[in-house]
Amino acid sequence: MKGKTILLLFAVLATMTIAAQNNPHESQRVLIPNDISDTGPDANLPIIAITTSSPLNAQKKVPAHMKTEGYDGPIGIKLRGNSSLGFNQKKYTLETRDADGKELDVSLLGMPTHSDWVLLAPYNDVSMIRDPLAFHLWRAMGHWGSRTVMCELTIDEEYRGIYILTEAIKRGKDRVNINKLTRNDTIGRDVTGGYLLRIDTFDDDEATFTSKVPGIGEGSMSSEVIWSCFYPKKKNLQSEQLAYIQNYIDTVEQVIQSDNFADPEKGYARYIDVPSFVDYFIHTELSLNADGYKRSAYFYKEKQRADGTGGKLFAGPVWDYNLAYGNANFANANNLEAWCFEGASNNPTPAMWQRLLQDPVFRKAVKERYQELRKNVLSNEAINTYIDNQVQTLAKAIDRHFQTYPELLVSEERKQQLAQQQKQMEEMQKQFEQMRNQNTQGGGFQGGFPGGGFPPMGEFPQGGFPGGFPPMGEFPQGGFPPMGEGFPPGGGFPFGGGFPMGGPGMGGGQIPFDATGMFAAYRVSSYEEEIEILKQWLADRLSFLDKNIDRFDSDWQPRIQPLVEKKMQFPFGGFFP
Secondary structure, three states: OHHHHHHHHHHHHHHHHHHHHHOOOOOOOOEOOOOOOOOOOOOOOOEEEEEEOOOOOOOOOEEEEEEEOOEEEEEEEEEEOOHHHHOOOOEEEEEEEOOOOOEOOEOOOOOOOEOEEEEEOOOOOOOOOHHHHHHHHHHHOOOOOOOEEEEEEEEOOEEEEEEEEEEOOOEOOOOEOOOOOOOOOOOHHHHHOOEEEEEOOOOOOOEEEEOOOOOEOOOOOOOOOEEEEEEOOOOOOOHHHHHHHHHHHHHHHHHHOOOOOOOOOOOHHHOEOHHHHHHHHHHHHHHOOOOOOOOOEEEEEOOEOOOOOEOOEEEOOOOOOOOOOOOOOOOOOOOOOOOHHHOOOOOOEOOHHHHHOOOHHHHHHHHHHHHHHOOOOOOHHHHHHHHHHHHHHHOOOHHHHHHHOHHHOOOHHHHHHHHHHHHHHHHHHHHHHHHHHHOOOOOOOOOOOOOOOOOOHHHOOOOOOOOOOOOHHHOHHHOOOOOOOOOOOOOOOOOOOOOOOOOOOOHHHOOOOOHHHHHOOOOOOOHHHHHHHHHHHHHHHHHHHHHHHOOOOOOOOOOOOOOOOOOOOOOOOOOOO
8 A cells, every 4th residue: 555655646746747838828818917018118038939839848849929029930849848847837949930830040139040949937936036046157258158037928818927038958050069070971070060969857859878887876776877979969860970079979988087187198187078077066065956966967078189189178158047046956056165076965976076186186177266266257246147137137027926826935924934844854854864874775764754654745845855755865876764553644645735845745635736836945925035035045056166275285084975877776676665
C-alpha cells in the first residue's frame, strides 16, 4: 500500500502537468483590461496579440497569427518548458513565418532579424527582472546574450500579463556567431566547427552523449552528465561530426581531470577558451542559480583557423535564471555562502568546474577579472541602476499583471506563519542530513522519520519537501522513507493550502496549484518589497564574493568532492529499501 500511495501522489501531479500541456487555457478567462493600449500615453510596454486557430501543445508548433509593433503576420507557436507547464502563466516558443508557412526572418520590437523567438513568462519570478538581468550582465561582460524586450501579451483576446520577448539561442550572425556546418563538413578543418552544445533536458531532435567523467553533487541520484548537440540538429548532424564533437568533449573533460591539467601547453588551456570559462564561473556564482552549470548550460565550439589556431570550446551563452539571485529553496540556492560549483542535491554538476579551481592560474584569472568587473559591470551602482530602469519600464503594467495572477503575492499574516515554519524546516533538514550520513549504502531511509510516518505537507515550509519538490536527492540514495500510518497522517494533504509556501493542496478534493510557492525561497506582499529583497540579496552576495575571491590567488582552496559513479535509483530501483 505504501508504494501505491506514493505512485498515486505522482500520478496526481503528472495528471496536473499533462492537463496543463493539453489545456493551456485552464485558468479563468481574463479579458483585456480597459486601460491597456498600444498607442498614446499608456503605451508603456509593447503589446503582442496572438490569435490561435487550434489548441496549443508542448510537442509541435501550430499555426497562429501575431500582431505587434512592426509585425502583423503568421507564426508557429507551442508551449515551452518542463515544470513550468503547470504554471498559470505559460511560456511559448515562436517562429515567424511567411504566407506559405516557411520560416521568415523578421525584426521584432527592434531586435535583429531572425525567425526563432521565445516569450518567457516571469511567473515564478515576482520581480520579473532576473532573466533580463542575467542576459544583460552576460552581454555587458562582452559576450553575446539574448536581448530582451518587456511586453504584455494577449492570446485570443485574453490578457496574459507581462512577458519577456527574447531571442532564442540559435546559430547566426547576430546570435551565436559560429560557422554553419554542412553535410559535407566531415573531415579535416571543416569538421572542427561550429557546434552549439548544452547540458540540459533534451529534445528528440538532439543527438546526445554521456560524459565519461562522473558529475558531482551530494545526494544526487545519478552522476551521469548528459550533453546534447543543440546545433546541428540530429537530422542534419553527420556521424563523423557527432563522433568528432563527442571525442572533443571527452578530451576536454578528461584532460581537465588529468595530472597535467594545468600545463599551459598540453593542459586544458589548449582546448577551452579560458576567458569565457572565467566569466561563466563569475556569472554563475554571482547568480547562485539553482540550476547553475548543470541545466541550461550552453557551450559552443568555433571552427579552427587555417593557421591551426582557434577551434576552442567556449562557455555560454547563459539561459534560464528565473530561479536565481535568491529565488529558489533548493540546491543551496537560498544559502548566500554556498558555491554552485560544489554541486547540490538535484542534478549532477560537471566536475570540470571544481577541478579548474585547483589551478592557481585559473583562480588568479578569476580574481583579476572579478575585481575588474566590480568597478563597472558588477558594481552595486550599475546593477541597481539596471534594476531601477526595469522597474520604471514595467510601472504602468505592474498592477494589471498582479490582478491577473493574484496568487503571486501573499498576506503579511501568511508570511509570519511561514517564518515560524522555517524553524521547523531547518530542524527537519538536520534530521535528513543525519539520516543521509547513516545510510550512505542503502536504498532509502532505515526506519523513516523520527516517530514514524510521514509529516503533513503543511509542516514543510518553503514550499514542500526540504530542498524543493520533488526532492529526490534529499532522500539518501534516492529512496522514499517508510510512510507509517497513512499518507500523510490525517488522510491527505492539509486543508487550507497544503504546502505552506503555496504548492498543491489536495484536501477537500481540490487541487489548487501555486507553483511559485513550490520553489520559492520567500514570499512577498508587494512588488516594492520584492525589489528591495532582490537588491539586498545582490549586495550581500557580492559582499560574500568580494571577501572570498580576494583570496583566490593565495590561501583559498575549493572543497573537492571525489568522483563517484552513481546510477539512477529512482524510480527504477524501487521506492523503498
